[in-house]
Amino acid sequence: MLVSSQGTSRVMPSVQPQICFPARSQLLEKIRSFCQENLRGHITDKGLHRKLVLAIDEAVANVIEHGFKRRNDGEETTIELSLSVKPDRVRVRIRDTGLPFDPRKRMEAGDADLNARHDSIPDRSHRGYGLQLIRLIMDEIDYERTPKGENILQLTKHLKRD
Amino acid sequence: MNSLKLLIEETPTGIVRIDLDGFLDAHNFEKLEAVFEKHFAEGHYRFIVDVSRLTYVSSSGAGVFVGAASACQDHNGNIVLVRPTPEVQEIFELLGVYQIFPVVKEREQALAQF
Numbered sequence: 001m002l003v004s005s006q007g008t009s010r011v012m013p014s015v016q017p018q019i020c021f022p023a024r025s026q027l028l029e030k031i032r033s034f035c036q037e038n039l040r041g042h043i044t045d046k047g048l049h050r051k052l053v054l055a056i057d058e059a060v061a062n063v064i065e066h067g068f069k070r071r072n073d074g075e076e077t078t079i080e081l082s083l084s085v086k087p088d089r090v091r092v093r094i095r096d097t098g099l100p101f102d103p104r105k106r107m108e109a110g111d112a113d114l115n116a117r118h119d120s121i122p123d124r125s126h127r128g129y130g131l132q133l134i135r136l137i138m139d140e141i142d143y144e145r146t147p148k149g150e151n152i153l154q155l156t157k158h159l160k161r162d
Numbered sequence: 163m164n165s166l167k168l169l170i171e172e173t174p175t176g177i178v179r180i181d182l183d184g185f186l187d188a189h190n191f192e193k194l195e196a197v198f199e200k201h202f203a204e205g206h207y208r209f210i211v212d213v214s215r216l217t218y219v220s221s222s223g224a225g226v227f228v229g230a231a232s233a234c235q236d237h238n239g240n241i242v243l244v245r246p247t248p249e250v251q252e253i254f255e256l257l258g259v260y261q262i263f264p265v266v267k268e269r270e271q272a273l274a275q276f
Contacts, residue, residue, distance in 0.1 A: 025189035029165075032187075032218070050249060051256075057220055061188035129221035129257055130188075136256055 018082045023068040023098065025061065031081065032057050042085045043159075052157060055137040056081070056092055058130035059103075059153060067098020067151060092138075092155040100151060102143045107131045166190045168197060177208045177276065179269075183215040186223030194223070198230040207239025210272040214245035219253050228259050240264060242272045 017038040021027050035053045043049040063079055077097045084091040106128065134141065140156035169181040178201050186194060201209070209230070231241045242264045246254070254260035264275040 025187075028187050028189050028220075029185065047252070050252065054220065054253065057187065061220065061222065065188065129225050133221050133253070133256060 016082060016084050018080065020078045020080045023064045023077055023079050023096065025064050028057060028061060028064075031060055034081075035083065038083050039085065039090070043090070048157075051137045052090060055134045055155060055157075058133050059092065059094055059155060062101070062103060062130055062134075063094055063096050063098060063151070063153070066101040067096055088159055090157045090159065094151075094153045094155075096151050097149055098151060100145045102145070103131050103134070103153065104141055104143055107135050107141070166193055168194065170197060172206070176206055177210060177273070178206050179210045179212070181212040181215070185218035186216060186226070187218065187220040188222040191220075191222040191226050195226045195230075198226070198233070202233055207234040207237040208276050209234065209239070209241045210244060210269065211241055212244040212269060213250050214247065216247060216250055219250050221253070221257070224253050224257055224259070227254075227263070228257075231262055240275065242266060242275045244269050244272055 017034070019031065019034050021031065032053055035056050036049070039049055039052055043052060060079065060081065068077065080093075080095040082093040082095075084093070134155065137157070138155040139158050140154075142154040142156075144152045144154075146152060166182065166184040166186055169179075169183075171179045173179065180194075180197065182194070198209075201207075211227075227241065234240050240263075243250075243266075245267055246265060251260060254263070266272050266275065
């Protein structure tokens with residue numbers, strides 16, 4: 001079940017829509033739709049809009065993959081996704097109770113490959129592309145493992161004022 | 163739920179045509195991966211993939227294409243992409259792998275790439 005709420009109207013200068021959903025990959029399509037709808041109207045640049053949805057999709061997919069599939073204890077937990085849209089930035093907050101997973105550490109390991117532009121296929125290891133995309137698209141990536149056993153991943157994109 | 167539809171056809175010359183319709187994400191990428199694996203097992207390494215109706219690709223989907231292209235090129239084959247949408251082209255370019263795929267605008271031009 002998807003539960004969403006939207007704090008304020010789109011005409012207001014900022015909104016904070018939120019959605020809670022089980023950690024299941026088959027819900028990714030609905031999560032993308034949620035992001036598309038809630039970013040539309042605030043992000044007029046279609047390319048940026050697409051990239052933001054992509055980055056959020058990748059982040060949620062990573063949480064499901066690393067936080068829950070590997071846990072393998074049968075427990076199904078919810079993930080909470082919040083969007084905070086202001087004129088000067090978009091902030092995405094993903095909260096879950098899966099296994100600890102700091103994507104920044106994984107990103108550092110992939111730096112060398114990220115900086116390369118390939119004329120031929122470098123290797124067959126194509127895992128980690130999602131983290132690379134998040135890093136390419138978003139400006140700030142923060143992660144915290146709380147004492148309560150929650151992962152909080154926060155992604156920020158600064159917006160240019162018109 | 164609208165997900166990913168695949169239409170697969172093998173030509174008499176052993177080239178495999180795959181038409182993709184829908185989206186390719188972390189939930190359904192294994193569907194396409196399985197198709198490539200099946201044909202690799204049969205010794206097919208030349209593919210024409212029509213992506214003109216692929217509306218969205220995440221990194222999982224892009225990874226399938228990159229991994230499969232690597233296997234194909236190791237066997238003197240390749241994957242030719244037909245008419246990528248701006249969304250598909252964008253993610254491949256972001257990852258810096260767009261140039262490893264021959265790209266054509268029309269299906270009829272694809273055969274000339276082999």
